[in-house]
Structures are given as structure tokens and as C-alpha cells.
Amino acid sequence: MSPEIYTQIGSQLMWLLTAAWLLPLFGFMIEIFGGYWSPRTSKTPAYIAVGCIGTGFVLSLFALGIWVKAAEIDLLAFGGDEAHAVAHDDHAAEHEHPVAHDHDRADGHDEAHEHDEHAEAGHHEHGEDEHSEDAHGEGEHSHQDEDHHEHAVASHGHDSHAGNDPFKTAFAGTFYRLGKFGSLDVTLDWYIDGLTVLMFAMVTLIATCIHIFAIGYMSDELTEKYEDHFVHNADGSHFHRVGRFYRFFAYMSLFCFSMLGLVLAGNIFQVFVFWELVGVCSYLLIGFYVERKTASTAANKAFIMNRVGDFGFLIGLMIIWTWFGVFQFAETNPETIGEAGLFQMVRNSAGELETKGEGAEKTVVLQARQGIHKEHPVHATAATEIPYWLLVAAGLGIFAGCVGKSAQFPLQTWLPDAMEGPTPVSALVHSATMVAAGVYLVGRFYPMFTPEVLLVIAYAGCITLFVGATIAIVATDIKQVLAYSTISQLGYMMLALGVGGWLAGLFHLITHAFFKSLMFLCSGSVIHGCHHEQEMTKMGGLYKKMPITCWAMFVGVVAISGLAIPVLLVPKLGALAFSGYHSKDAIVASALTFSNLNPNHSLLFFMPLITAGITAFYMFRMWFMTFFGKPRDQHIYDHAHESPRVMTVPLIVLGFFAAFCAIGGENGPLAQLILTTEPTHLANGFESAGSVALSFPSHHQIHDNHATAGTVALLAALLGTLLAYLFYGAKLVDTDLMKRQFSGIHEFLREKWMFDELYDWMWVRPVHVVSSWAVAFDKQVLDRFLHFLSYLVVSISSWDRKFDEAVVDRIVNAVGETTFSIGRSLRVVQTGRIRQYVTFIALSVVSLFVLLFVFLPR
Amino acid sequence: MDGISLNLFLGVGALLFVCGVLCMTTKRNAIGVLMGVELVLNGANINLVAFSKYGTLGLDGQIMSLFVIVLAAAEAAVALAIVLSFYNNHRTVDVDQASELNG
Numbered sequence: 001m002s003p004e005i006y007t008q009i010g011s012q013l014m015w016l017l018t019a020a021w022l023l024p025l026f027g028f029m030i031e032i033f034g035g036y037w038s039p040r041t042s043k044t045p046a047y048i049a050v051g052c053i054g055t056g057f058v059l060s061l062f063a064l065g066i067w068v069k070a071a072e073i074d075l076l077a078f079g080g081d082e083a084h085a086v087a088h089d090d091h092a093a094e095h096e097h098p099v100a101h102d103h104d105r106a107d108g109h110d111e112a113h114e115h116d117e118h119a120e121a122g123h124h125e126h127g128e129d130e131h132s133e134d135a136h137g138e139g140e141h142s143h144q145d146e147d148h149h150e151h152a153v154a155s156h157g158h159d160s161h162a163g164n165d166p167f168k169t170a171f172a173g174t175f176y177r178l179g180k181f182g183s184l185d186v187t188l189d190w191y192i193d194g195l196t197v198l199m200f201a202m203v204t205l206i207a208t209c210i211h212i213f214a215i216g217y218m219s220d221e222l223t224e225k226y227e228d229h230f231v232h233n234a235d236g237s238h239f240h241r242v243g244r245f246y247r248f249f250a251y252m253s254l255f256c257f258s259m260l261g262l263v264l265a266g267n268i269f270q271v272f273v274f275w276e277l278v279g280v281c282s283y284l285l286i287g288f289y290v291e292r293k294t295a296s297t298a299a300n301k302a303f304i305m306n307r308v309g310d311f312g313f314l315i316g317l318m319i320i321w322t323w324f325g326v327f328q329f330a331e332t333n334p335e336t337i338g339e340a341g342l343f344q345m346v347r348n349s350a351g352e353l354e355t356k357g358e359g360a361e362k363t364v365v366l367q368a369r370q371g372i373h374k375e376h377p378v379h380a381t382a383a384t385e386i387p388y389w390l391l392v393a394a395g396l397g398i399f400a401g402c403v404g405k406s407a408q409f410p411l412q413t414w415l416p417d418a419m420e421g422p423t424p425v426s427a428l429v430h431s432a433t434m435v436a437a438g439v440y441l442v443g444r445f446y447p448m449f450t451p452e453v454l455l456v457i458a459y460a461g462c463i464t465l466f467v468g469a470t471i472a473i474v475a476t477d478i479k480q481v482l483a484y485s486t487i488s489q490l491g492y493m494m495l496a497l498g499v500g501g502w503l504a505g506l507f508h509l510i511t512h513a514f515f516k517s518l519m520f521l522c523s524g525s526v527i528h529g530c531h532h533e534q535e536m537t538k539m540g541g542l543y544k545k546m547p548i549t550c551w552a553m554f555v556g557v558v559a560i561s562g563l564a565i566p567v568l569l570v571p572k573l574g575a576l577a578f579s580g581y582h583s584k585d586a587i588v589a590s591a592l593t594f595s596n597l598n599p600n601h602s603l604l605f606f607m608p609l610i611t612a613g614i615t616a617f618y619m620f621r622m623w624f625m626t627f628f629g630k631p632r633d634q635h636i637y638d639h640a641h642e643s644p645r646v647m648t649v650p651l652i653v654l655g656f657f658a659a660f661c662a663i664g665g666e667n668g669p670l671a672q673l674i675l676t677t678e679p680t681h682l683a684n685g686f687e688s689a690g691s692v693a694l695s696f697p698s699h700h701q702i703h704d705n706h707a708t709a710g711t712v713a714l715l716a717a718l719l720g721t722l723l724a725y726l727f728y729g730a731k732l733v734d735t736d737l738m739k740r741q742f743s744g745i746h747e748f749l750r751e752k753w754m755f756d757e758l759y760d761w762m763w764v765r766p767v768h769v770v771s772s773w774a775v776a777f778d779k780q781v782l783d784r785f786l787h788f789l790s791y792l793v794v795s796i797s798s799w800d801r802k803f804d805e806a807v808v809d810r811i812v813n814a815v816g817e818t819t820f821s822i823g824r825s826l827r828v829v830q831t832g833r834i835r836q837y838v839t840f841i842a843l844s845v846v847s848l849f850v851l852l853f854v855f856l857p858r
Numbered sequence: 859m860d861g862i863s864l865n866l867f868l869g870v871g872a873l874l875f876v877c878g879v880l881c882m883t884t885k886r887n888a889i890g891v892l893m894g895v896e897l898v899l900n901g902a903n904i905n906l907v908a909f910s911k912y913g914t915l916g917l918d919g920q921i922m923s924l925f926v927i928v929l930a931a932a933e934a935a936v937a938l939a940i941v942l943s944f945y946n947n948h949r950t951v952d953v954d955q956a957s958e959l960n961g
Binding site for chain 1: 884
């Protein structure tokens with residue numbers, strides 16, 4: 001491709017995404033400092049936050065447009081259904097407006113706010129105009145030098161670099177060099193490919209919806225005197241504090257900034273920095289109601305569990321630093337391509353690992369260091385090979401970080417506790433930001449993972465998805481059900497990535513983000529409507545009270561369950577289904593193909609299949625329990641109400657995306673977009689790879705199994721739905737009886753597979769034991785020594801006191817007494833008679849003279 | 859003047875001094891005591907002037923004596939004021955009555 005156009009597109013994308021990334025940080029600054037000084041009843045911080053993230057969304061959309069154009073994906077090519085495909089992007093832009101306006105109508109009493117809002121809307125309009133003009137101009141432009149352009153981006157990485165770069169189009173560069181330590185360059189980089197752009201669009205869109213929703217949800221905090229019903233003072237009264245509305249939005253903005261930074265980061269070290277920032281923000285937001293003991297403990301738990309994973313991450317970073325000497329993902333500057341970059345080092349031009357030797361001696365050849373990509377002086381001390389097991393260890397280390405962040409087995413226990421945060425936070429944490437980071441990093445770092453690591457990833461995901469789903473069956477807190485379903489769905493993504501279904505995993509990441517944020521916001525709407533009641537055992541029949549929420553939730557439930565109606569008329573469309581069907585279908589197909597190729601690991605197919613049924617069951621259980629049947633608590637039912645429009649509009653927007661974002665399945669625009677970034681070595685699969693001799697499926701093989709997998713997954717989901725209907729919809733089965741019948745299992749699941757108890761027994765108890773030993777040592781040895789020392793000091797000082805009293809004091813007293821007695825005896829001379837004084841003086845003078853004459857020698 | 863020796867001047871000065879001291883010690887009247895003081899000072903003055911004439915002091919001695927005269931005047935003024943005040947308080951100028959500062 002011509003380097004000029006490549007550089008031009010790269011810099012366009014970079015500026016757009018950088019602006020979208022930094023806007024929330026800017027918003028955070030204003031909110032956190034401005035909010036402190038402005039009245040607590042002001043909604044301005046929320047408007048600033050929405051404005052920043054909304055503008056970020058518009059910018060991300062432009063970037064997406066540029067990317068689509070550059071990668072030359074034909075979004076209309078998936079089955080004659082042009083209308084949908086075209087509508088996809090436009091809808092996103094249009095939806096921004098109704099939201100902003102509604103929100104204006106609903107809450108904009110303050111003129112200043114209205115003004116702000118209009119300015120914001122104006123900005124959007126302006127931006128869009130620009131966009132259309134831009135698009136127009138671009139169209140002409142591309143028409144003019146069509147040959148150039150066409151050839152350009154599509155061929156990048158294939159032709160022009162002649163095997164230099166095993167990766168599809170990506171743009172990378174450096175913002176700023178923080179420092180150079182020996183051979184290690186610590187820089188702030190950017191790395192933009194289809195995944196980055198798509199994540200930007202997804203995160204900013206969902207975050208915008210959640211921000212708007214939160215304006216309604218957090219309106220309780222708009223007061224100088226907020227009463228926390230969950231915290232009691234010593235005298236039994238409720239705890240009062242000032243409202244923290246501005247702080248909530250400031251943290252949310254910081255959260256978005258961190259997540260976008262993580263996605264934009266161009267090297268693994270920078271990813272780690274933003275990784276930790278995301279962790280801090282989640283800590284702040286989970287512990288938002290810091291006065292509640294449960295909330296502060298949950299925040300600590302989330303933070304500490306993440307640190308456990310990050311320990312592995314750090315080990316991975318150290319290995320990478322020692323052996324590779326760089327942190328950058330890839331070097332894409334047309335001038336210096338191939339000189340550095342982790343991906344270009346491990347993978348050769350065919351995208352494969354080049355190994356030497358066998359067994360413990362096995363090493364991986366670092367491609368860039370061989371000087372084959374480009375003539376360049378090889379660093380004299382730099383390693384040209386890395387031991388295979390160290391690459392495995394590095395991969396496992398990085399994955400350990402992802403385990404913590406994405407709540408995979410065995411570090412999944414923090415996620416349900418994180419429900420202590422306000423519901424919009426749960427929605428953000430569990431869909432677009434925090435937990436998505438782990439899956440995103442596995443996807444991003446995919447070329448670095450060896451087959452052994454992938455197998456670990458697959459099994460971690462497999463266990464997680466089953467554990468999460470089974471616990472969700474018995475959970476009665478509406479947010480807990482969603483939390484466990486998040487764990488389970490993240491397990492699906494990890495499993496897909498592990499079995500070689502890179503596309504399927506990231507596809508599910510995007511679709512899941514939409515329907516899970518939708519469902520969390522629905523649950524937030526329910527909780528808000530029921531005055532902060534979260535127990536489903538006290539709900540029921542809410543359909544009549546909140547129909548919009550109910551149907552929005554229905555969209556989410558159908559999407560996550562993967563229900564579909566097979567349509568034969570539009571063969572390429574496959575089935576009429578919401579987004580979850582397509583992505584879950586892709587995952588099950590990958591898993592099926594993998595287990596066909598590796599019969600030893602067929603568990604990796606059956607577990608997700610069974611869990612697909614369980615997912616449908618618990619999701620419909622939640623829906624039926626919440627919205628249908630008789631009200632279980634008449635008081636709550638009577639006071640329940642539909643949420644204000646500022647909360648329902650985001651639900652509708654997200655519902656639209658949850659339903660239609662994956663339209664066309666694997667041939668649809670979303671999947672095609674993700675495919676532009678897929679590591680090349682995946683397309684054809686590979687056989688007997690690694691020391692465990694795994695075979696990974698190719699696109700072609702997965703496609704062959706698609707129909708089978710889709711059918712069985714759909715059957716499982718339908719079965720689950722049917723069961724849920726029988727249990728909770730039609731009430732043909734007495735659930736209480738079932739509970740008693742299987743009380744053992746029920747109890748086990750209620751206790752969340754005893755993970756908390758297990759960790760308590762494995763880690764907390766031993767620490768207690770060790771600490772009790774330490775206490776004993778302290779008391780028996782250290783304390784005694786200290787007591788001895790202090791006794792010594794006391795006795796020395798008592799001797800010193802005696803010396804003082806006996807010697808020093810007596811000398812001082814004697815001097816004083818002597819002076820006193822001399823003075824007393826001299827009193828007699830002082831008669832007060834002036835004549836006597838004069839006589840004395842005269843006599844003294846005379847006697848002095850006599851003395852002088854007698855004694856002074858002449 | 860040439861026939862008169864230094865010793866004569868010193869003798870007059872010593873006489874005046876002794877007279878002054880005797881006056882101070884014997885007089886009970888405060889005014890008398892003051893007069894004694896004047897005698898003592900003037901005895902010293904005669905010595906200074908004599909030394910300036912016969913010794914190596916030069917004019918310094920005479921200037922010193924002028925200082926002493928001025929000082930004596932000031933002292934007399936202050937002392938008389940004290941005496942008056944004492945009289946106002948005690949209706950007497952007997953210095954033996956002024957023994958309140960005894961030890």
C-alpha cells in the first residue's frame with residue numbers, strides 16, 4: 001500500500017480515538033473539582049459526563065466509518081438485506097439525538113443546563129454534518145484514485161511488506177516516550193485495529209446510555225442531606241451524609257477514560273497501567289456507598305482478588321521484558337516495520353511459531369531478531385530465541401491477570417460481591433468495561449499464546465461458565481442472577497478464545513456487552529421502581545406496573561438465552577434471532593469443531609451446550625419471577641412505578657442494539673469487522689500444535705459444523721426456556737417442593753459452590769493460624785525482651801534519682817543556705833542612719849589609704 | 859604665686875575635705891549634711907586645680923573641676939528637693955529620723 005495513504009488513515013484514526021479517549025478525563029477533572037464547590041443539587045456534573053462520553057461516541061463512530069472504508073468491508077454483502085446493514089451505523093448516530101433531547105425535556109429546568117445541553121446537541125449536529133461532508137469528499141476522493149486506494153489498505157501486510165508482517169491491517173505509533181532504561185523503551189503508544197475501533201464504539205455507546213440512565217437512577221443523591229437506609233448510627237437512626245452525585249459521575253468518567261486507554265494502548269506495559277486504573281475505578285465505584293460495611297468489604301475484595309491475578313500479569317511482563325526487550329505489540333511504521341513488536345517477534349510471516357529443539361531444550365525463534373523482516377543491526381546482547389516454557393509461562397502470567405479482571409475460575413468470587421455498587425456501575429463494570437478488559441486482552445494478546453496456554457484458557461472458561469450458570473439458578477437477588485450470568489458468559493468467551501474461536505469469543509464480548517448492560521439497566525429500573533428492593537422473592541407481577549422495563553428485559557433475556565426462529569427464506573441470514581444467538585452459536589460451533597478434532601477434550605463442547613440450556617432456564621426464571629405471577633409482596637407492588645423517561649430511553653436504545661447488533665451472524669457486518677483483525681494463523685487452523693498436540697479448527701471446519709452446533713444449542717436453549725416456563729410461568733411444578741427434594745444441592749449452590757468457604761479455609765484460616773503464632777512469638781519473646789529493657793531503664797533511672805537527691809541537690813542547697821545566712825548576719829550593719837554610713841565611708845577610705853601606704857611597695 | 863608650693867594647696871584641700879566629712883558625720887540637720895558634701899567636693903576641686911597647675915594634667919584638671927562644680931549644683935538641687943519632700947512627709951529635716959531603709 002502506499003505509505004502516504006496508510007499514514008494519513010492512521011493519523012486520522014489516532015486523532016479521533018485519542019480525542020474520544022481524553023474527553024472523559026477532561027470531564028473527570030471538571031466534575032471532581034467543580035462538583036466539590038458547586039451545590040450538591042446541581043445536575044451539571046452529569047451533563048458534563050454525558051457530553052464528554054457522548055462526544056466520544058460520535059468520534060468513535062467517525063473512526064469506525066474510516067475503518068470500514070479503509071478495510072474495505074462490504075457491509076451489505078451478507079445476504080441481500082441491505083436495509084439492515086446500512087441502518088446499523090446510521091441508527092447509532094440518530095439515537096444519540098432523541099436521548100439528548102428527552103433528557104433535556106425531562107430534567108432541564110435550569111436554564112444554564114438547557115443551554116449546555118443545546119450546545120452539546122448543536123455540537124453533535126455540527127459533527128454529523130461534517131461527517132456527511134467528509135464522507136462525500138472521501139467518496140469523490142476514492143473515486144479519483146480508485147486503483148490506489150483499493151489496493152492500498154486491503155493489501156497492507158500481505159503484498160507490500162512481502163511477508164514482513166503476519167498481521168492484518170493495524171496502525172500503531174507512539175504518543176510520548178516516558179523514559180528509556182537500557183534497551184527498554186517505556187512509551188505511551190497507540191495501536192489501532194478493527195478490535196480497537198469496535199471496542200471504542202461499543203464502550204462509548206454503552207457508557208453513554210448508562211450515564212444517561214444514571215442521571216435518573218442516582219437522582220436520590222441530589223441533596224445536601226442524603227439518608228442511607230442501609231447504615232445505622234449507634235442510636236439506631238439512619239446515617240445521613242451529603243449527596244455524592246458529582247462524585248459518581250466523576251468516577252464514571254474516569255472509569256471510561258481508563259477503559260478506553262486500555263483499549264487504545266499500544267504496548268503491554270501501558271495496558272497494565274490502565275488495567276490498574278480500571279481496577280482503582282471499580283474499587284471507587286463498588287465502594288461508592290462506603291459507609292455500608294458490605295460495600296467497603298466488596299470493594300476491598302474486588303481489588304485484592306484482582307491483585308492476585310495482577311501478580312501473574314507482572315511475572316508475564318518481567319519475562320517479556322527480559323527476553324523480548326520491548327513491550328510494543330507491533331511496529332507498523334512503513335519505514336521500520338518488523339524491527340520490533342512482540343507479535344512480529346513470535347510469529348513468522350505465516351503467523352506460526354518457529355521452534356527449535358525438543359523437550360526442555362525447545363525454543364521459539366524470535367523472528368525480528370533474525371533480521372529477516374528488514375535489514376537492521378541486531379542488538380548484540382538481545383536474545384534471538386526464547387525458551388518455549390518461558391513463553392508458556394509468560395502467556396499463563398498474562399492470562400492470570402485476565403482471570404482476575406474477567407472473574408474467571410478460580411478468582412470469580414469478587415464479581416457477585418461487586419453488586420454492592422449502584423446498579424449503573426454494575427452495568428458498566430459487567431458489560432463494557434472492567435470484565436471486558438480481560439477478554440479483550442486475551443484477544444489482543446492472542447498471537448503470544450501457545451497451544452498449552454490456550455488449553456488452560458479453554459478449561460478455565462469451561463469451569464467458569466458452568467459454575468456461574470449453576471449458581472444463577474438458585475440466586476434470588478435480581479442483581480446476583482445477572483452477576484452470575486456475567487461470570488458464566490465470560491466463561492463462554494474465554495472458552496471460545498481457548499478453542500481457537502477468536503472471532504466467536506470477541507463477537508460474544510460485543511453482543512454480551514449490549515444485552516448485559518441492557519439487563520442490568522432493566523434491573524436498575526426495577527430496583528428503582530421498587531424503592532431499592534432487590535429480592536425477586538418479593539417481586540412478581542411487575543409487568544403491569546413497568547411494561548417498558550419488562551419488554552426491554554425480555555429482549556435481553558431472549559438475546560442471552562440464544563433463542564431463534566429458523567428462517568429458511570433468507571438462507572444467508574440463517575435465523576431470525578437476537579444478537580446472543582449468533583455469538584453463542586459461533587462459540588458452540590467452535591467448541592464442537594475443537595472437540596471433534598481433539599476427542600480427549602470433548603468436555604469443552606458438552607459443558608457450554610448444557611450451560612446454554614441452563615442459561616435460558618435461569619434467565620427466564622428471573623423474568624417470570626420478576627414480572628409475572630401474583631405479587632409476592634403487596635406493599636412493594638402497590639408502590640412500584642415505571643421509571644422516568646431519562647431511564648427508559650437508554651433501555652430502548654440498548655434494547656435495539658442487543659437485538660440487532662449481530663444481525664447476519666458470522667457473515668454480518670459486526671463479525672466481518674472483527675474478522676478484519678483476526679490473527680492470520682487462525683484462518684486455516686493448525687494441527688498437532690504444542691507439546692499437548694492440539695489441533696485448532698480452521699474457519700472452514702467451523703463453518704461446516706455451524707448448522708449442527710446451531711441446532712443443538714437452540715434445542716438446549718428451547719428446553720431451558722420451556723422448563724423455566726413450566727416452573728415459574730405456568731407453575732406446573734411446585735418449586736418449594738423441588739427445593740426441599742434437592743435441599744443438599746440447593747444449599748450447595750446457594751453457598752456458591754462453597755468457594756468463599758474454600759478460600760476462607762485455604763487462605764484466611766492459615767493466615768490466622770500463622771498470625772496466632774506470630775502473636776505468641778510477640779508475646780513470649782519480643783514483649784518479654786522489651787519488658788526487660790524497660791525494667792532496666794527504670795532501675796537505672798531510680799539509681800540516678802538517688803544520686804541526684806544525695807549529692808547534687810545537697811550541694812545546691814548548701815550554697816543557697818550559706819548565702820542566706822551571710823545575708824542575714826549582714827543585716828545588722830544596715831542601720832538606715834546616713835551619718836553612720838558617711839562615717840563608714842570616711843573610715844574605709846582612710847583605712848584603705850593606710851593599707852596602701854603600709855603594704856604597697858614604693 | 860611662685861612661692862606657694864603644691865603642698866599648701868593640697869593642705870587646704872585636705873582641710874576642706876576633713877571639714878566636710880566631719881560636717882556630714884556630725885550634723886543631724888539635712889541641710890548641714892548637704893553643706894558638708896559641698897565642702898568635700900570643693901576640697902577635691904582644689905586638688906584638681908592644683909594638680910593642673912603643678913602636675914602633668916594641664917587644662918584637663920580645671921575642666922574636671924568645672925564638671926564637678928556643675929555636678930555639685932545639680933546634686934544640691936536634687937538633694938534639696940528630696941529634703942523638701944522629706945520635710946513635707948515628716949515635718950522634720952533630721953537625718954536620724956530617716957532610718958526606714960534599715961536592714
